[in-house]
Amino acid sequence: MILWVTALPGSVSQIKLSYPRIEFIEGLRAVFLFRAQGVTPDATALVGGLAIGERELLSLEMAQNMKTLSLTHLVAVSGANLAIIMGVVYLLTAALGLARNTRFVTAFLVMFAYVLVVGPESSVLRAATMASFVAIGLWLGRGTKPIISLAWAVIFLLAIDPGLATDFGFALSALATVGLLTMAVPIYNWLCRFMPKLIALGIAASFSAQLATTPVLLMLQPSIPVYSVLANLIVEPVVAPVTVLGILALILAYPLPFLSSAVSYLAS
Numbered sequence: 001m002i003l004w005v006t007a008l009p010g011s012v013s014q015i016k017l018s019y020p021r022i023e024f025i026e027g028l029r030a031v032f033l034f035r036a037q038g039v040t041p042d043a044t045a046l047v048g049g050l051a052i053g054e055r056e057l058l059s060l061e062m063a064q065n066m067k068t069l070s071l072t073h074l075v076a077v078s079g080a081n082l083a084i085i086m087g088v089v090y091l092l093t094a095a096l097g098l099a100r101n102t103r104f105v106t107a108f109l110v111m112f113a114y115v116l117v118v119g120p121e122s123s124v125l126r127a128a129t130m131a132s133f134v135a136i137g138l139w140l141g142r143g144t145k146p147i148i149s150l151a152w153a154v155i156f157l158l159a160i161d162p163g164l165a166t167d168f169g170f171a172l173s174a175l176a177t178v179g180l181l182t183m184a185v186p187i188y189n190w191l192c193r194f195m196p197k198l199i200a201l202g203i204a205a206s207f208s209a210q211l212a213t214t215p216v217l218l219m220l221q222p223s224i225p226v227y228s229v230l231a232n233l234i235v236e237p238v239v240a241p242v243t244v245l246g247i248l249a250l251i252l253a254y255p256l257p258f259l260s261s262a263v264s265y266l267a268s
Contacts, residue, residue: 004165013167015161025116028250029052031257032051032260035257036048036261037261039265041057042058042062044264044268046268047242047246047268049075050267053124055076070228073123074235074239076121076169077123079127080239081114081243082114082128085247086107089107090106111128114247117250122169123172123173125157126153126157126173130146130149130177133149133152146181147181150174168216168220171216176213182208184204187204187207187208188205191204202233205236206229206233210225210229241267242267245267248263249263
């Protein structure tokens, strides 16, 4: 808050400004998006958004609809994407019988590669840094509370890049995570008395994140998104499979372009 209040006009993230342009990464993104197929142009764009955070392909109508329903976080790669990817990698390496240290190193390398592909998104920087603190704690066998890992991630990133204090994406990512870590469980426990657990979990997660981010959202759009919790509850079941299929299509874009197109179409 101090950094935000005292920031000079026009302050921006130095990490974003100095992020290196890697030709291979840019080429991979371009080939993936060129090969991507879908049932509609917006469906194709959503696959690109969920997989690598690409938002430029969305139509103006779709972008506005997602903003109205507070669904724009779907095309901003976040902790959920990293959790899905690292979870899949860790399970695959475990199924292959790899040693514990090898599984952790592999998950770290995949996370690092994914961050390079996505680029310097505020939510990605926050999620990757937080995931690193969590993984290091687990690796050392000491464990860690997620809220403490989040705090250290925010402190670390603001220490090396104070410009992030004025970044709305960074604020929304951090606050949404705070909401999930502090309010989701009590809300879930209360809702379980009245409805099935899966529905209670979806509502609790969506509502807690929405509530925590409302002060910042009101600065961006002075209205209350009435349908946001319901909208997020409806789309949540397909986020993980679309993300996994989208990333698989990304991996296949260079060696097997036709298969990449088929996988992206399935994702759409």
